[in-house]
Amino acid sequence: GISFNPNTQIGNLYEFQRDGFIEGVEIGWAQNTTIPETEYPIDFVVYILEINPASPSEAKTLTQEYFTKEYSANGGSIIYFLPKPAYCHKGFSYYVLVKQTSDTPLGIGYDGNPYGAFWKVDEFFPLNATYMANQSIGNIAVRALVSEPVENPTVFFNIKNEQKEPAQNVKVRIVELDSTITTNEQGQASIELNNGKYTYSIDSTGYSSLRKEFTVFSQNLIINDSLVKAYNVKFRIVDTDSVPLPGARINVYPITLTSNENGEDSTMLPSGNYSLKVMLSNYMMKYPIDLLVEDKDTLYIVVMEQATTYNLTVNVKNTKGESLPNADVSLMGYGTLKTNNEGNCAFNGLLPGNIMGSVKYYNYIWGSIFVDLTSDSTINVTLIPEHYTATFYVTSKGNPIINAEIIIEGLDTLHTGLNGYAQSTYIPFGNNIPYTVKVKDYYTYTGTFDIWDTDVLVTVNLT
Structure with a gap:
């Protein structure tokens, strides 16, 4: 060997x-x-x-x-x-x-x-x-x-219950299409999808809600998942005198609850350990709580004590100034919130001092947060898009074209080498990115290409 x-x-x-x-x-x-x-x-x-x-x-x-x-x-x-x-x-x-x-x-x-x-x-x-x-x-x-690539990829869902048996009549919703498919007797359902990134959700009575992302790219895809038994977890937020505190943010990522006039809110969770953070202006948790959900309904009483706190609003945008909804904003010691439709989220009840965190959003480079909190504050976080490589191959009647000029509008200008290839390595994702190809004795060619989460090859045939 x-x-x-x-x-x-x-x-x-x-x-x-x-x-x-x-x-x-x-x-x-x-x-x-x-x-x-x-x-x-x-x-x-x-x-x-x-x-x-x-x-x-x-x-x-x-x-x-x-x-x-x-x-x-x-x-x-x-x-x-x-x-x-x-x-x-x-x-x-x-x-x-x-x-x-x-x-x-x-x-x-x-x-x-x-x-x-x-x-x-x-x-x-x-x-x-x-x-x-x-x-x-x-x-x-x-x-x-x-x-070989598949022209119309099919996504197959195999859903089982907690006994690992096929789960029949489970509704699987494709969020981006607002389309719902239902599993058969074998716990299976399928749908044809174009290339792209999708989210599916499952809501079934007595089970934990599922919401996960997946990517379709020129291949059939099999997704195996299981329903997990869920239990009612109730939270009661009170002060040191056991007086209910309304308006408290109860963060069990990715779920965020808000206490009512009785200081209460609840959710369904499968058994396991969770990170629990409760935030309320001018209060802090008296002691940390390790949230353990067992195979039964549970009540958790969270005691808050008065403290000097501030609020921090985080606005998340991209380099074009566009708001980014659904971004994950995490602060050390305070958990994670998702931005709303305007691209912002508010953390209440933060202790003064140095606050560190991060911002995560699909197809963007992670952003960081560092602020010395001395009052109610608002900060802006600008995320830079991930960059990809666009390779151009310029030919005429099957022969490579040397020194063709390629202009990617507003981004780059490059020239093909001896084998007809040229490459730009700093292209942000996007749709309908315009480009022009010029070379002496040939008609000028204009076109567009898309980049969403992978490098691309653009082939141009000149006349």
């Missing part, structure tokens, strides 16, 4: 003739090995590198996933599936590499074909790859498991 030192990656190189996914790697093991079974399991890493077509000395790591070889598996092969398939663009090349993480040899097999070869990659940045042609070894047994 083939084995190198723990710092070397070995594998094969694939050029994709059409768009596809690498879903896993199949590794063939040597016929014989001197490694005793007591040495197993042996951990190793699988890398998938995308070669930059505009600069072939550069590579980007798409996948770095750890796996375990459980036993010698002499003469056999094992498929290791990736948790998230790697999307591969037509015309791009990809390394599929394996690296052992200890001094114990993995013993990867080889085919003995005198015309075979493989690659040894010592560095990723810059890319340092060596072509390992060896007539006595041939190609190593590292193979990509590949699938």
Whole structure:
């Protein structure tokens, strides 16, 4: 079998003739090995590198996933599936590499074909790859498991109850479409969706409400979930004289309650441990509470004592000045709130002094909060959008066009190289991003492209 030192990656190189996914790697093991079974399991890493077509000395790591070889598996092969398939663009090349993480040899097999070869990659940045042609070894047994994109992906929901049995007649709502599907006798329901990010919710009597996000991208998707029995948890907020306190914010993330005139509010929660924060102007929790929900309805009495406190309002916007609703705003010691439709949220009952926290929003870089609180205050947090890479491939009748000028309106100007590729690495996500392609003796081309949460390839054919 083939084995190198723990710092070397070995594998094969694939050029994709059409768009596809690498879903896993199949590794063939040597016929014989001197490694005793007591040495197993042996951990190793699988890398998938995308070669930059505009600069072939550069590579980007798409996948770095750890796996375990459980036993010698002499003469056999094992498929290791990736948790998230790697999307591969037509015309791009990809390394599929394996690296052992200890001094114990993995013993990867080889085919003995005198015309075979493989690659040894010592560095990723810059890319340092060596072509390992060896007539006595041939190609190593590292193979990509590949699938094609699906034009109309279907999302399958498998829902079970707390006994792990199929849950029938459960309504699954796709929030963005305001569409509801219902599970059948096998606890299954399905729906075709366009590529994009979605939220599904499940509300079933006697069970905890579910609300989760998922992403659809050119592949069918199976979502397995279980209904969890929920119990009524009631909160009563009082002062040190047991007088009810209305208007208190009861934060059990992601749920926020507000106490009524009797100082009470309630919610349904599955059994488990939770972080409980109660906020009220001019009050603080007398002592912290570890919220433990057992398999029964529960009443929690939270005692608040008077204190000098201030209110803090957090406004969350992007670099265009647009409000960001539903952003998660977390303050250390006070829990997490979500911004409203105007992109703000208010924390009441904060003690004076240094307040630290963070703001998280999909497709944006996390923002930080640091304020020395000495009075009621309002702060603005501006989130910077995540940036992605747009690769342009400019051709005419199948031949690459050299030195074509590409103008991405308001963002970047670039020129294609000898292979017709050019790349811009600082494109914020968005729809209908306009661009223009110009080159002497050809008609000028204008178009748009979309980026939502992955790099894109834009192919332009000039006349």
